[in-house]
Every structure is written in structure tokens, then in C-alpha cells.
Amino acid sequence: MPQLNAVPMSWYLILSAILFTLGVAGFLFRRNIITVFMSIELMLNAVNLSFVAFSHQLRQVDGQIFTFFVMVVAAAEAAVGLAIILTVFKNRRTLSIDEVSSLKN
Amino acid sequence: MPNQPDLHLWLILFFPLLGALINGTIGRRFSKGLIGSIAIGSVALSFLWVVRSLSELGQLDAPHIERYFNWITSGDLKVGFDLSVDRLSSIMLLVVTGVGTLIHVYAVGYMDHEEGFWRFFSYLNLFMFFMLILVLAQNFLLLFVGWEGVGLCSYLLIGFYFLEKYAGDAAKKAFIVNRIGDFGFSLAMLLLVVSFGSLDMTTVFEAAKKLPVESSVGVLTTIALLLLVGACGKSAQVPLYVWLPDAMAGPTPVSALIHAATMVTAGVYVVARSSEIFLKAPIAMEVVAVIGLVTAVVAALIGTAQNDIKKVFAYSTVSQLGYMFVGLGVGAFSAGIFHVVTHAFFKALLFLGAGSVIHALHGEQDLSNMGGLKSKIPITYWTLLTGAVAIAGVWPFAGFHSKDAILLAAHAHAPWMYWVGVVTAGLTAFYVFRAIFLCFFGEYRGKANPHESPAIMYMPLVILALLSVAGGYLPVMDWLAPLYPVHEHPHDMTLIGISLGFAFAGIFAAYYVYVLNPGSADGYAKSLGGVYRAIAGKFYVDEAYDAAIVHPLEHGSRTVLLNGVEQIVVQGGVSGTVGVARWMGGLFRLMQGGNIRSYAVYALLGAIIFLGVMASSGGAR
Numbered sequence: 001m002p003q004l005n006a007v008p009m010s011w012y013l014i015l016s017a018i019l020f021t022l023g024v025a026g027f028l029f030r031r032n033i034i035t036v037f038m039s040i041e042l043m044l045n046a047v048n049l050s051f052v053a054f055s056h057q058l059r060q061v062d063g064q065i066f067t068f069f070v071m072v073v074a075a076a077e078a079a080v081g082l083a084i085i086l087t088v089f090k091n092r093r094t095l096s097i098d099e100v101s102s103l104k105n
Numbered sequence: 106m107p108n109q110p111d112l113h114l115w116l117i118l119f120f121p122l123l124g125a126l127i128n129g130t131i132g133r134r135f136s137k138g139l140i141g142s143i144a145i146g147s148v149a150l151s152f153l154w155v156v157r158s159l160s161e162l163g164q165l166d167a168p169h170i171e172r173y174f175n176w177i178t179s180g181d182l183k184v185g186f187d188l189s190v191d192r193l194s195s196i197m198l199l200v201v202t203g204v205g206t207l208i209h210v211y212a213v214g215y216m217d218h219e220e221g222f223w224r225f226f227s228y229l230n231l232f233m234f235f236m237l238i239l240v241l242a243q244n245f246l247l248l249f250v251g252w253e254g255v256g257l258c259s260y261l262l263i264g265f266y267f268l269e270k271y272a273g274d275a276a277k278k279a280f281i282v283n284r285i286g287d288f289g290f291s292l293a294m295l296l297l298v299v300s301f302g303s304l305d306m307t308t309v310f311e312a313a314k315k316l317p318v319e320s321s322v323g324v325l326t327t328i329a330l331l332l333l334v335g336a337c338g339k340s341a342q343v344p345l346y347v348w349l350p351d352a353m354a355g356p357t358p359v360s361a362l363i364h365a366a367t368m369v370t371a372g373v374y375v376v377a378r379s380s381e382i383f384l385k386a387p388i389a390m391e392v393v394a395v396i397g398l399v400t401a402v403v404a405a406l407i408g409t410a411q412n413d414i415k416k417v418f419a420y421s422t423v424s425q426l427g428y429m430f431v432g433l434g435v436g437a438f439s440a441g442i443f444h445v446v447t448h449a450f451f452k453a454l455l456f457l458g459a460g461s462v463i464h465a466l467h468g469e470q471d472l473s474n475m476g477g478l479k480s481k482i483p484i485t486y487w488t489l490l491t492g493a494v495a496i497a498g499v500w501p502f503a504g505f506h507s508k509d510a511i512l513l514a515a516h517a518h519a520p521w522m523y524w525v526g527v528v529t530a531g532l533t534a535f536y537v538f539r540a541i542f543l544c545f546f547g548e549y550r551g552k553a554n555p556h557e558s559p560a561i562m563y564m565p566l567v568i569l570a571l572l573s574v575a576g577g578y579l580p581v582m583d584w585l586a587p588l589y590p591v592h593e594h595p596h597d598m599t600l601i602g603i604s605l606g607f608a609f610a611g612i613f614a615a616y617y618v619y620v621l622n623p624g625s626a627d628g629y630a631k632s633l634g635g636v637y638r639a640i641a642g643k644f645y646v647d648e649a650y651d652a653a654i655v656h657p658l659e660h661g662s663r664t665v666l667l668n669g670v671e672q673i674v675v676q677g678g679v680s681g682t683v684g685v686a687r688w689m690g691g692l693f694r695l696m697q698g699g700n701i702r703s704y705a706v707y708a709l710l711g712a713i714i715f716l717g718v719m720a721s722s723g724g725a726r
Contacts, residue, residue, distance in 0.1 A: 028709075101699070101700075
């Protein structure tokens with residue numbers, strides 16, 4: 001893959017860092033549960049990107065295998081998480097994360 | 106040693122230990138008969154094994170040593186679990202297990218009405234176990250194990266009636282006073298290791314034999330004096346005798362077995378065992394003899410004014426132990442051990458007889474509430490009388506032979522010691538017969554209805570009485586002769602006659618005061634005034650110790666340790682620690698607000714800090 005080689009390693013990492021930072025920012029500052037959830041997925045995928053990049057750079061398949069694991073876990077998480085969100089919305093009629101705090105205290 | 110038969114000496118120890126374990130762990134569920142059978146059986150088996158081993162060993166010209174395993178190895182020092190029998194320990198073995206068996210039998214009858222039957226016999230068997238370790242030990246450390254073990258059992262048994270404060274106090278007193286002696290013993294052991302590099306008795310004594318006699322205080326004298334401190338504690342010599350009279354708080358069989366017949370002779374045994382060391386240290390020998398004399402006199406004097414029948418015999422034990430020390434101190438080791446043997450017979454008899462009286466009167470111990478029991482409990486009377494005659498030293502009873510052996514040796518050493526000893530013998534006869542007369546003659550002054558003890562109690566009394574009559578003819582001194590340098594004393598009939606005369610004078614004085622003129626004793630006491638008060642007050646030794654040691658210690662503990670160390674340092678330290686933990690907790694509590702996003706911020710901050718540190722220190726590698 002000559003094109004990929006043309007893109008330097010650092011670019012991937014910078015992109016990954018940007019995506020991850022966006023995910024963190026979204027997780028911290030957004031109120032909507034679904035947005036928070038998507039932010040988490042964003043972080044996971046940012047990590048996946050660096051995994052794949054390193055895997056290619058080092059000519060080792062480990063990183064890609066790890067990526068598959070992350071994707072599987074993320075899929076499972078999405079299934080469970082969306083089910084929870086759906087139930088929360090049915091019971092509370094809200095998706096604001098600050099109002100779903102009955103576990104506190 | 107070639108061709109030594111393996112006699113399994115450990116079995117002698119094993120039987121009582123097994124008995125103690127069985128009764129101590131599951132004895133609570135057993136019937137009294139079963140507990141008693143286990144207790145007596147284990148000690149009797151041990152006695153039989155002793156007899157069997159000794160008959161196999163025959164003449165025992167050299168000690169029979171059995172080495173089992175290495176116990177402690179530290180550098181060059183090796184201490185093994187080694188048992189040995191020689192002529193000296195064979196005698197102690199027979200006395201300990203033989204008299205022990207009789208007392209166990211008696212105790213089954215005596216303790217019949219008591220709570221904690223199983224506990225009592227478990228302790229008693231445990232005591233036998235430790236006492237036999239003490240006797241069989243081939244090195245000083247193992248001996249010390251037995252030494253401490255019997256101290257522990259003594260503590261447990263003195264405090265057997267632990268719901269009574271006086272019993273607990275007496276137990277603590279015995280334990281603490283003995284600790285002082287043990288301190289000396291431990292130092293002696295350390296010094297032995299330093300100077301001989303071994304604790305094995307054969308090695309140490311062989312090495313000591315090669316050293317010259319010390320004319321001033323050298324290593325051997327120091328070791329001997331330190332051993333003597335230990336012996337003074339265990340064998341209740343001045344100034345550490347104060348615990349023994351209080352030890353009478355325990356049940357009477359305990360007083361007979363531990364505080365008269367066996368454990369208290371451990372000090373005598375250790376000194377006799379270490380004769381090679383003492384013989385090279387004449388100064389220490391002199392100290393032994395003087396301590397023994399002082400103890401004999403002081404205790405005999407106090408004994409004349411006691412009203413508790415057990416206290417009388419307790420002081421007589423102290424006094425007789427003093428005699429044994431005199432024997433050791435003047436170099437007549439075999440006479441001292443001979444007195445240990447005869448004393449074991451007649452003192453066990455006296456105590457068990459006293460127990461029988463107390464049993465007959467339902468727990469009454471005060472002589473002023475007895476009297477006239479001669480016809481009511483005849484077997485007890487006759488056996489107790491035998492014991493009294495034996496301790497008074499009347500020919501041909503047991504006490505006569507051993508006491509006169511000591512007195513003759515004392516005369517050869519220094520005549521004044523003989524005279525002090527003879528006067529003490531007169532005092533002994535006086536106070537023992539005073540107790541007998543107050544107890545059995547005159548009018549009955551008590552209220553309880555006396556009854557003779559059951560056969561299980563008087564049979565041991567009868568056997569011990571026979572031994573007290575005939576025990577003087579046991580060839581103990583000839584048997585021990587090869588172990589010790591022989592002093593031939595002329596068998597001076599005048600000296601023997603004088604001591605007999607003093608004994609009869611003592612008996613007659615008691616008869617005159619307490620039988621012919623009952624009630625006259627108070628008059629004599631009054632005319633003696635301050636002297637009598639000092640004697641009746643036991644020379645105020647306990648009070649002096651209280652004022653000089655116990656009180657300052659308590660005071661110091663209260664002001665310095667309680668108000669100072671405890672309140673300020675410990676409490677302050679604890680509260681300080683608590684305060685710091687609480688303050689930190691308060692800070693950290695703020696972090697845990699329950700808001701997930703703040704946690705995420707902390708994680709992020711942590712990651713940033715981590716990365717920052719990594720970057721500033723130049724990357725992961």
C-alpha cells in the first residue's frame with residue numbers, strides 16, 4: 001500500500017489524538033446520554049486508529065487483532081447501552097445525564 | 106557409649122503429656138471416674154516405665170543418654186532434645202513419679218466434690234510432664250523448659266480457685282517471684298554458652314572439671330551464684346521464699362505434690378546436678394550454705410506462730426528446703442538429695458494428712474477451730490503423727506537419717522552451722538507437734554461434723570506413712586557416692602544425741618504448752634511481746650517487699666507509665682493518627698461526589714500528569 005506509506009506515522013497519531021480529545025470533551029461537557037455514548041465510541045475508535053497505524057508501522061498483526069476485540073466489546077456495549085438508554089427514557093422521559101442520578105447518595 | 110540399650114526414655118514423658126492432652130481437650134465430657142483413671146493411669150505408666158528403664162540400666166556407672174533430635178542450631182551452638190539418666194536423676198525420677206502417683210490417687214478422692222475436675226487433672230498431668238523433662242534433661246536449656254513449665258503449672262494450680270481473689274493474687278505472686286529467679290538462671294545459661302560454648306551437661310561439667318578451683322569471684326563462681334538465684338526462686342529460699350506460703354491457696358494435693366514434694370526441690374536438684382561447677386566455686390558454696398541456714402531458721406520461727414494448718418506445713422517446707430541447701434553448701438550433696446527423698450515422703454504425707462483433716466472438716470483450715478480429732482479420724486491421725494515424728498527427726502524415722510547426715514556434714518564444715526541447724530530442728534519439732542496437738546488433742550472447737558476420708562484418700566496416706574518410717578534406710582547416699590567427692594564424717598554419737606535431744610525437747614515443749622496447759626500459749630506470746638508479734642507477722646517481709654518494691658513499682662507505673670506514657674504518648678499517638686486519617690478522609694471525600702464526569706476529569710488529569718512526567722523524564726525508555 002504505497003499511498004499509506006506516503007502518509008507519515010505522526011499524522012495518524014495526531015488524528016487519533018484529535019479524535020480522542022473530541023471524545024473526551026464530548027463525554028465531559030455534553031448532557032445528552034446518547035451524545036455521551038457516542039463520545040465513548042469515538043474514543044474507542046480513536047484508539048483503534050492508533051492500534052492499526054502502529055500495527056502497520058511495526059509489521060505486526062497484534063494491533064489489528066486488538067482492534068477486533070475493541071470492536072466486539074464496543075458492539076456489545078452499544079447493544080446493552082442502547083437498551084439501558086431506551087429503558088431510562090421510557091421510565092424518566094428524559095435523556096439529560098444530570099437528572100439520572102438516583103444512585104448518588 | 107557403645108551398646109547402649111534404647112530404652113525409649115521419651116515414653117516417661119509421653120504418658121503424662123498424653124493424659125494432660127486427653128483430659129485437657131475432651132475431658133470435660135468424661136465422667137469423673139474416667140478422668141481419674143486417665144490421670145492416675147498415665148502417671149502410673151510413667152512410674153512403671155521408670156522402674157523398667159532403671160532395672161534395665163542396672164548399676165548406671167555412666168549416665169545413659171538418649172539423643173532424639175537437634176532442637177536449636179545457631180552457629181557453633183547446638184542444643185538437642187536429649188534425655189539422660191544417671192544415678193542422681195534416677196532417684197529424682199522414682200520420687201517424682203512414685204510420690205506423684207500416690208498424690209494423683211489421693212487427689213481423685215480429694216477433688217471429688219470440686220468443679221473443674223478435668224481441668225485439675227489435666228494441669229496435674231502437665232506438671233508431671235514438665236517435672237520429668239526437668240529431671241531427664243541432658244542440657245541446661247531443656248532443663249529450663251521443664252523449669253518454666255513447672256512454674257506455669259504451679260501458677261495454674263495455685264490459681265485453680267480463680268474466682269477467689271486471694272488465689273489469683275497468690276498465683277501471680279508465685280509466678281512473678283519465680284521470674285526473678287529465672288532471670289538468674291537465664292543469665293547463668295548465657296554465661297555457660299559464652300564460656301563453654303555448649304549447654305550440654307556432660308560437656309560443660311567435663312570442661313569445668315579441668316578448671317582450677319576459684320579463690321575469688323571468677324566465671325564459675327558467677328555461674329554458680331546465678332544458678333543459685335534461680336534455685337532460690339524455685340526452692341523458696343531467702344529472700345525469694347515469700348511465694349511458697351501463699352501458694353497454699355491451691356488445692357491441698359497440689360500443695361503436697363508441687364509445693365512440697367517435687368517442684369520446690371528442683372532448685373536443690375539443679376545445684377546437685379551442677380556440683381562440678383559449685384565444687385570449683387567455694388564462695389558460692391558458702392553462700393548456698395548460709396542462705397540455707399538463714400532460710401531454715403527464719404521459716405521455722407515463722408512456722409511456730411501460724412494458725413492455718415497448711416501455712417504451718419508450708420513454712421516447714423521452706424525450712425526443710427533450707428536444710429537441703431545447707432547440705433549442698435557444705436559439700437554433702439548426697440545428704441542433701443537424701444533429704445529431698447525423705448522430705449518428699451513425709452512432707453507429702455503431712456500435706457495429704459492436712460488435706461484429709463480439711464476434707465473431714467469441710468474446708469476448715471484454721472487450727473483454732475480444730476482439736477480433739479484423734480478419735481474421730483483415727484487413720485488420718487496415726488498417719489499424720491507418723492509424718493510429724495519423721496520430720497521432727499526422731500530415730501528411726503526417715504527424717505532422722507537424712508537430717509543427721511546433713512547436720513554431721515555441717516559440723517565437719519563449720520560447727521556453728523551445726524548448732525544453728527540443731528536449734529532449728531528443735532523448732533521444727535515444736536511447731537509441727539504444735540499443729541498436731543492443736544488439731545488432734547483437747548476439746549473439739551469447731552462446728553462441722555468430722556468424718557474419716559474414703560479409702561482412696563487414706564491408702565496413699567498409709568503408703569507414705571510406711572515410707573516415712575522406713576525411707577531412712579533407703580541406700581540413697583551409697584547410691585550417690587560415686588558422683589560426689591566423699592567426706593568421711595566420724596559417726597559422732599554425741600552430735601546425734603544432741604540433735605535427738607533438741608527434737609524431743611521441741612516435742613515436749615509443744616506437749617507442755619498445748620496439751621498439759623491448754624490456753625497457756627497466749628500468756629507466753631504476751632510475755633514475748635514484740636518478738637512474738639514480729640514472728641506472727643512473718644517478720645513483716647511481705648510488707649517490706651510491698652513498701653520497697655511493689656508499691657514503688659505500682660506508683661511508678663501509675664504516674665510515669667499510665668499518666669505519662671499511656672495518656673500522652675500512646676493515647677496522643679493514637680488520637681493523632683486518627684485525627685490525621687479523618688482530616689485526609691474529609692479532603693478525599695470531596696472528590697467522590699458521585700458525578701461520573703468529575704471522575705472522568707480526574708482520570709484525564711491523572712493521564713495528563715502521567716504523560717507530562719513521562720515526557721519530562723525523556724520517554725518510556
